[in-house]
Amino acid sequence: MIAIIDYGVGNLRSVEKALEAVGAQARITNDAGAIREAERLVLPGVGAFGECARRLRESGLDKSVLEAAEEGKPLLGLCVGLQLMFDEGHEFGQHEGLGIMRGRVVRFPEGGPRVPQIGWNQIENRTPHPLLEGLADGTYFYFVHSYYIEADDASDVLALTEYGIRYPTVCARGSVCGVQFHPEKSQDAGLRLLANFAKPGKN
Amino acid sequence: MLAKRIIPCLDVDRGRVVKGIRFVDLIDAGDPVEQARRYDREGADELVFLDIIASSDSRDIVRDMVRRVADSVFIPFTVGGGIRTVEDMRAILASGADKVSLNTAAIKDPTIITEGAKAFGSQAIVVAIDARRIQGDAEEQGRERGRGDTETRRRGEEILTPDPRPPTPDTKWAVYTHGGRTPAGLDAIEWARQAERLGAGEILLTSMDADGTRDGYDIELTRAISEAVKIPVIASGGAGSLDHLYEALNDGKASAVLAASIFHFGEFTVGQAKDYLRARGLPMR
Numbered sequence: 001m002i003a004i005i006d007y008g009v010g011n012l013r014s015v016e017k018a019l020e021a022v023g024a025q026a027r028i029t030n031d032a033g034a035i036r037e038a039e040r041l042v043l044p045g046v047g048a049f050g051e052c053a054r055r056l057r058e059s060g061l062d063k064s065v066l067e068a069a070e071e072g073k074p075l076l077g078l079c080v081g082l083q084l085m086f087d088e089g090h091e092f093g094q095h096e097g098l099g100i101m102r103g104r105v106v107r108f109p110e111g112g113p114r115v116p117q118i119g120w121n122q123i124e125n126r127t128p129h130p131l132l133e134g135l136a137d138g139t140y141f142y143f144v145h146s147y148y149i150e151a152d153d154a155s156d157v158l159a160l161t162e163y164g165i166r167y168p169t170v171c172a173r174g175s176v177c178g179v180q181f182h183p184e185k186s187q188d189a190g191l192r193l194l195a196n197f198a199k200p201g202k203n
Numbered sequence: 204m205l206a207k208r209i210i211p212c213l214d215v216d217r218g219r220v221v222k223g224i225r226f227v228d229l230i231d232a233g234d235p236v237e238q239a240r241r242y243d244r245e246g247a248d249e250l251v252f253l254d255i256i257a258s259s260d261s262r263d264i265v266r267d268m269v270r271r272v273a274d275s276v277f278i279p280f281t282v283g284g285g286i287r288t289v290e291d292m293r294a295i296l297a298s299g300a301d302k303v304s305l306n307t308a309a310i311k312d313p314t315i316i317t318e319g320a321k322a323f324g325s326q327a328i329v330v331a332i333d334a335r336r337i338q339g340d341a342e343e344q345g346r347e348r349g350r351g352d353t354e355t356r357r358r359g360e361e362i363l364t365p366d367p368r369p370p371t372p373d374t375k376w377a378v379y380t381h382g383g384r385t386p387a388g389l390d391a392i393e394w395a396r397q398a399e400r401l402g403a404g405e406i407l408l409t410s411m412d413a414d415g416t417r418d419g420y421d422i423e424l425t426r427a428i429s430e431a432v433k434i435p436v437i438a439s440g441g442a443g444s445l446d447h448l449y450e451a452l453n454d455g456k457a458s459a460v461l462a463a464s465i466f467h468f469g470e471f472t473v474g475q476a477k478d479y480l481r482a483r484g485l486p487m488r
Contacts, residue, residue: 047324
């Protein structure tokens with residue numbers, strides 16, 4: 001069973017339906033016990049980093065996430081859910097993240113392309129990883145964001161995307177991974193990625 | 204590279220598609236789920252559902268439609284029409300839509316843009332602007348109309364006759380509501396800037412002069428708004444050929460094009476449009 005962590009942000013229904021569409025059993029939950037029992041976790045997130053971080057902390061589920069990371073339980077962060085894995089976010093002030101990966105989340109530079117980035121963009125410079133099986137360089141995913149990750153440790157980065165700058169959009173460290181885009185809104189490519197997460201090595 | 208987007212628009216009434224594609228093999232052409240699935244398979248980048256009547260009693264029906272679409276199509280979609288409050292937005296977004304489009308409600312009370320952006324993030328808030336070319340000053344005309352006596356209204360009608368001349372450096376665009384009939388007393392460029400400042404994530408820009416003509420988008424308007432704001436602009440109104448899509452994306456600098464009839468009548472598929480635009484050098488998915 002995959003637990004989709006419900007800490008009061010965003011539209012979790014699409015994530016649940018997309019996981020179901022690839023044959024996974026998924027459940028939206030805010031129950032620490034259910035999260036502990038789940039085989040895999042998905043940490044979603046939309047909107048501002050600080051607001052997401054605050055809500056995750058207030059729900060107490062930040063501990064569940066950290067515990068899972070320590071145990072080596074597979075964990076997938078989506079959009080702000082990935083950003084939260086890093087040390088800190090600079091959206092409307094400076095906010096502390098979960099600190100599972102080293103780096104920070106900062107705004108796209110002034111004078112670059114339109115912000116927010118909205119639409120379909122590609123992954124590049126892909127490092128082979130079970131999460132990206134069957135998804136070549138150049139594959140399009142749906143992105144919506146104004147802030148991006150500056151990762152300090154290049155070994156955490158699995159793929160980059162170009163939007164004025166090149167920045168990390170698929171990251172992993174141990175059992176924890178995440179994507180800056182929305183696989184649940186990225187049609188076949190997104191479903192493939194979710195299938196890779198849900199059933200690694202079975203595709 | 205970020206791709207340009209093609210967004211088919213479906214008009215719905217009480218949860219049924221009333222202006223959609225005439226796919227011959229659809230069992231039920233009025234079913235939004237079947238239509239959405241078909242566009243998804245053709246390669247549409249997003250979808251927009253516009254509730255054209257948006258009566259208060261159709262709200263539950265629209266929510267149910269949103270839920271069914273979200274459960275079967277894994278591309279982003281926007282719902283517009285009749286959304287007046289943050290609670291309206293919450294209901295639509297919680298049912299599975301990715302964005303809501305605000306039009307009249309945002310003009311009546313612009314703070315709703317900020318409230319929505321705070322509650323759901325700017326990425327979920329699209330501000331729809333219906334604009335027309337005018338002669339003279341948009342705010343002045345809005346005031347004239349607002350006075351309401353018959354004489355002024357008659358004068359207003361005269362002043363507000365759409366400007367058929369090609370645009371000049373003095374051309375202005377005014378914001379309209381009610382399908383292009385009622386002037387809102389706002390300059391379209393100023394309103395787009397204000398919407399951006401208030402927290403809109405995208406502008407859905409419709410030229411009421413071009414809408415329905417199939418003579419092409421209003422490129423000058425599209426470019427003027429695209430250059431005035433930093434958020435993405437979706438061009439709408441007037442598409443009659445694939446070249447029109449190219450013009451709006453390339454010359455008009457739009458991030459996306461909304462189109463209805465060129466797809467609905469089966470003249471072109473979304474896939475054909477993308478092949479054409481790709482061949483002309485635009486980044487397409």
